Amino acid sequence: MKNIKINFWLATTGLLIFFIYAFLMSPGEKQAKLINIGVPDDSASYVFRYLIEELGLKGQLSTMLGIYPIKDCCTSTSEWALSTDNLDMAVICPDAAERLIEKDSRYYILGPCRVNSDILISGPSSRVNKIGITQNRWYQETLAHEHLGPDIDVYPMLGNALPFAIQNGRIDGAIMDIANALRLEGKITSLSRGKDHITYVLVVRKDILHEPIFYEFVNLYNQAVQELQDEQSLQIIIEKYAGYSCNGKEASEWIKMNVQYKPLIIPATD
Incomplete structure (x- = not known):
C-alpha cells in the first residue's frame, strides 16, 4: 500500500510538472510590442501623450532612462542616454539631433515635428x-x-x-x-516672422523604420496633428497635460504665436 501511495504521488507530481512546463513553453498570445518614445517635459510631449491615451497607440513615453534625464535633450547626460538601446525614437531639438546622428549611425532624422514653440x-x-x-x-x-x-x-x-x-x-x-x-x-x-523655425525633430532608430508599429505610429500621429488643429480640441489637451492651472486662452495664444505640430512623412523604401 505504501508503494502504491508513493507511485501515485510521483505520477501526480510528474503530471503537474509537465503541465506547468507546457504552459510556460506554449506560445500563447505574444505580448504586443510597445514603441518607446523619449520626450521633453514641455509642450512638444502633449501630442505624444494624446497618441497613447486617446488614440490607442501601443507605446510608452519616457523622460528618464534609469538615472539619466532626457527631458532636456541638450544636457550631456541626456545625450548619453539617447545613445542606449532603450529608445525607439526621441523628440529632440535640431542641434541635439545633429550631434546624435554624428555619433550614432543607428538614428535617422525623420523630420520636424514641432515649429515655433x-x-x-x-x-x-x-x-x-x-x-x-x-x-x-x-x-x-x-x-x-x-x-x-x-x-x-x-x-x-x-x-x-x-x-x-x-x-x-x-x-x-x-x-x-x-x-x-x-x-x-x-x-x-513670437519669434516666427514670415517663416517657421524648427524647435523639435523626431529621430528614429533605423531598424524600426519598416516595422508595422512604426507605420501605425506615423498614421496615428498625423491623425492627432490634424485633430489638434481645432482650437477647442487643442485647449482640452493643453489643460490636461500642462501641469498648471490654465485660463482657457492657452490654445488661442498658441495659434497667435503660430505654434504648430507638424505631420510626418514615412521615408521611401530603399
Whole structure:
C-alpha cells in the first residue's frame, strides 16, 4: 500500500510538472510590442501623450532612462542616454539631433515635428539686452540676434534656470518653450516672422523604420496633428497635460504665436 501511495504521488507530481512546463513553453498570445518614445517635459510631449491615451497607440513615453534625464535633450547626460538601446525614437531639438546622428549611425532624422514653440518672454524692463537661452541650443542664439539685433548679450544656461533668472532680474528675457513661458508673468513675443523655425525633430532608430508599429505610429500621429488643429480640441489637451492651472486662452495664444505640430512623412523604401 505504501508503494502504491508513493507511485501515485510521483505520477501526480510528474503530471503537474509537465503541465506547468507546457504552459510556460506554449506560445500563447505574444505580448504586443510597445514603441518607446523619449520626450521633453514641455509642450512638444502633449501630442505624444494624446497618441497613447486617446488614440490607442501601443507605446510608452519616457523622460528618464534609469538615472539619466532626457527631458532636456541638450544636457550631456541626456545625450548619453539617447545613445542606449532603450529608445525607439526621441523628440529632440535640431542641434541635439545633429550631434546624435554624428555619433550614432543607428538614428535617422525623420523630420520636424514641432515649429515655433520657442518664444520670447521678457520682464518689466522696456530694454531687452540680456537674453537667456537653453545651453547648447545654439539655434536659439541665432533667433535672439535675428529678432533683437546683433548687440544683445546671450547667456546660455540650464533650461530650468531660465525662469529664476528672469524673476531675479539677472536677464531681461529668455527664449523658452511656450508651455513654460505661459506660466510666467511677462510679455510674450513670437519669434516666427514670415517663416517657421524648427524647435523639435523626431529621430528614429533605423531598424524600426519598416516595422508595422512604426507605420501605425506615423498614421496615428498625423491623425492627432490634424485633430489638434481645432482650437477647442487643442485647449482640452493643453489643460490636461500642462501641469498648471490654465485660463482657457492657452490654445488661442498658441495659434497667435503660430505654434504648430507638424505631420510626418514615412521615408521611401530603399
